[in-house]
Amino acid sequence: MAQEKESPLLEALKKAVIDFDTENIEALCHEYLDLGLDANKAVFEGLIPGMLEVGRLYEEQVYFIPEMLMCAETLYKGLEIFQPHMTSSVQNxxxxxxxxxxxxxxxxxxxxxxxxxxxxxxxxxxxxxxxxxxxxxxxxxxxxxxxxxxxxxxxxxxxxxxxxxxxxxxxxxxxxxxxxxxxxxxxxxxxxxxxxxxxxxxxxxxxxxxxxxxxxxxxxxxxxxxx
The missing domain is CATH 3.40.50.280 (Cobalamin-binding domain)
Structure with missing residues (x-):
């Protein structure tokens, strides 16, 4: 059951960063962790791809500095929750x-x-x-x-x-x-x-x-x- 929810949650994390959805990012992160899913994957296949897309939108002048800052704030909120759960191979x-x-x-x-x-x-x-x-x-x-x-x-x-x-x-x-x-x-x-x-x-x-x-x-x- 948890694995079935993994892909949709990764996509939701990515979208939350792109949409600078600071209100929902914490709930998504905790839902992901409560299912026992991999925190490393959440960061590198959810949050980071979202920020990479934000960078693309900025360079194409779809987003500007205010949007970038709000996206970064959303990203860091997610990172703060996931980092204590990331494996030592990444942390060290x-x-x-x-x-x-x-x-x-x-x-x-x-x-x-x-x-x-x-x-x-x-x-x-x-x-x-x-x-x-x-x-x-x-x-x-x-x-x-x-x-x-x-x-x-x-x-x-x-x-x-x-x-x-x-x-x-x-x-x-x-x-x-x-x-x-x-x-x-x-x-x-x-x-x-x-x-x-x-x-x-x-x-x-x-x-x-x-x-x-x-x-x-x-x-x-x-x-x-x-x-």
Whole structure:
């Protein structure tokens, strides 16, 4: 019986975020948990897809800042209820991530959604914001012990800032992982510019990062065993 209600409830959670339905989100969350259903699934297949759709509506100028803020409030109400019930594999994800939008680009909705995905999963995220000068990216990345640097651009005129930044990061810190993304960015760009990872959207970004950091840790452990 519970499984039959799961899909409709996931859709209802998604819709509540899109419709910024703060009045009903709590009741939906408690109904979902009372059925003994997976809290991780509620977040990653209910709440987050709702916020991703909100991001799309914002970029298409269907929604504006007030709607975005109300949707975010609804999302966080749901997260507050679900997070204590999420499995340890998500809560205890470890890694320090630096994220920001490259210089000249002020579009940060995609970056904010990616950051949200990382934080929900337990990563420690430092957000440089938007229109970040190369020098700030470099200074912050090299001064601190980050496992990953994520940079995004939503404009074809600014995405090439990534190429030079990646080159400088790799020269100074060869083992530092770098992931890039944004609507004009492709996997081919990532390969050409020597980025370690690429993600076309926020949902994919999380799985790419988990795979990258897990692989890096495994390699590091094997290296230590040999020495």
């Amino acid at each position: 994800a470890c890694g320090k991530i630096l994220i920001g939008v490259v210089e000249g680009d002020v579009h940060d909705i995609g970056k904010n959604l990616v950051k949200l995905m990382f934080e929900i999963s337990g990563y420690e995220v430092t957000d440089l914001g938007r229109d970040v000068p190369v020098e700030v990216f470099l200074k912050t990345a090299l001064k601190n012990d980050f496992d990953l640097v994520c940079m995004s651009s939503m404009m074809s005129t600014t995405m090439y800032e990534m190429k030079g930044l990646i080159q400088k990061l790799k020269e100074k810190k060869p083992d530092l992982k770098v992931m890039i993304g944004g609507s004009p960015v492709t996997k081919l760009h990532a390969i050409k510019w020597r980025a370690d990872g690429y993600a076309p959207d926020a949902h994919k970004a999380l799985s790419v990062v988990q795979q990258m950091l897990n692989t890096a840790k495994l390699i590091d452990e094997q290296r230590k065993q040999k020495t």
